[in-house]
Amino acid sequence: MTELHLWLRHEHRTTERRTPVVPADARRLVDSGITLTVEESPQRIFPLREYEAAGCGGAPAGSWPTAPRDAVVLGLKELPDAPGELTHRHVYFGHAYKRQPGAAGLLRRFAAGGGALLDLEYLVDEEGRRLAAFGFWAGYPGAALAVLRHRGRLTAPLAPTTKDDLDAVLRPRPGDPEFTALVIGALGRSGRGAVAAFRTAGVEAVRWDLAETRDLDRRALLGHDVLVNAVLATTVVPPFLRPRDLDSPARRLRTLCDVTCDVGSPFNVLPVYDRTTDWAEPVRRLRERPPLDLIAIDNLPALLPGESSTDFSAALLPQLLAFGPGGAWGRCLDRFDQACRELGIEKREFDS
Structure with missing residues (x-):
């Protein structure tokens, strides 16, 4: 050679x-x-x-x-x-x-x-x-942004930072309301990063992986306040969320972060949006009543x-x-x- x-x-x-x-x-x-x-x-x-x-x-x-x-x-x-x-x-x-x-x-x-x-x-x-993968450093800021949005502390445009500075704003403050969080794909690199960020925020996330998604309880999924998807599908699987689920009276979900961002691909497990968000406008409102906000940034590790x-x-x-x-x-x-x-x-x- x-x-x-x-x-x-x-x-x-x-x-x-x-x-x-x-x-x-x-x-x-x-x-x-x-x-x-x-x-x-x-x-x-x-x-x-x-x-x-x-x-x-x-x-x-x-x-x-x-x-x-x-x-x-x-x-x-x-x-x-x-x-x-x-x-x-x-x-x-x-x-x-x-x-x-x-x-x-x-x-x-x-x-x-x-x-x-x-x-x-x-x-x-x-x-x-x-x-070689950035997974942990996608899941961590993804969950962090979801927490900050849910707590009303996410500002735009986003800017690169360090983990120490991000953690300083991520940690819970007096008066922060309690909420439930779900990480799907929790055993992978991105999922572990998301779980770690929730823990920094004072939230112990519910963790789902293959066993839970193989026979998905969609009603249980909709019953959480914040959802982070960290699943990188390599085959076509039934979607975790469908457009009609967003209008379900059972939906408690208010903040959704899609770390994977497979929009436009047949492997997309969250076919409820048609374009990613970005640093200038990190959040997109998918539903108004009750509100549901989407974060879908395809280079999350660049924040750290x-x-x-x-x-x-x-x-x-x-x-x-x-x-x-x-x-x-x-x-x-x-x-x-x-x-x-x-x-x-x-x-x-x-x-x-």
């Missing part, structure tokens, strides 16, 4: 301050013989100078289309709409394998340019377990960019050190090939 060249790109999304590789781990990559180029980024939680001090090269923001053909472009969230042909191997969360809106168009861009998507969501071991980046980078580092055609990365490429075949997309072969 030729020497690996990683190209850490600036994130196109303006609210994305995370990074998949922090400077301390960049140093370990460079020391192992990997070339690491880091784009300038005014919003990344770690400035370029810290990467340069770790031995990385620098590049202008958004210059990755001109990177050497064999460079592996590393990021987190969606790519800009141009260029139309993607010639590199890209490592990021593509959200393109569950028939999400725009997925086919993205895969055609890779096929047209001869590049490939190595989707971080599908970077898994032999048992299918994810090797320092903590989430550090944890994710630590998990991704050994995978990058072992980058190659087999193992977990080979499984990523196989999943990309499968997705293209399912859509009848003919790929140009990558030729480094």
Whole structure:
């Protein structure tokens, strides 16, 4: 295998301050013989100078289309709409394998340019377990925002913060009303984060996972004040909530946070909304009488960019050190090939 060249790109999304590789781990990559180029980024939680001090090269923001053909472009969230042909191997969360809106168009861009998507969501071991994930740092701020909204203390627009500062406003105050909370998918990474945030808020959440959702008690679900969904479905399952449930006289539910945000996908377990919310307007009112508020932000870990980046980078580092055609990365490429075949997309072969 030729020497690996990683190209850490600036994130196109303006609210994305995370990074998949922090400077301390960049140093370990460079020391192992990997070339690491880091784009300038005014919003990344770690400035370029810290990467340069770790031995990385620098590049202008958004210059990755001109990177050497064999460079592996590393990021987190969606790519800009141009260029139309993607010639590199890209490592990021593509959200393109569950028939999400725009997925086919993205895969055609890779096929047209001869590049490939190595989707971080599908970077898994032999048992299918994810090797690097932000889950805890999605569930924690998701539940925290739900608590703050329910207590009338959520302000907008949202801004990046630290866990210590978030906890300071999350802890219960005298006069806060009591409420019940339910976390679905409580045994997973995101679910554990949500449970931990509720505990910081002084609330012991009811925890559901596979056993409870296999034979769902929808009336019991509607009987909670706050619901956090942390289930990442990989097959089509009966929805947890349907539009008609929102109008049920049994509904006590007032605040709903969907950490997973599978809107538009047939795997969506909460098909009661048609668009996500965002940092500028984090809450959407789904019903007025009685009120029901939705929080569905698809980059929740970016609210805690320092903590989430550090944890994710630590998990991704050994995978990058072992980058190659087999193992977990080979499984990523196989999943990309499968997705293209399912859509009848003919790929140009990558030729480094």
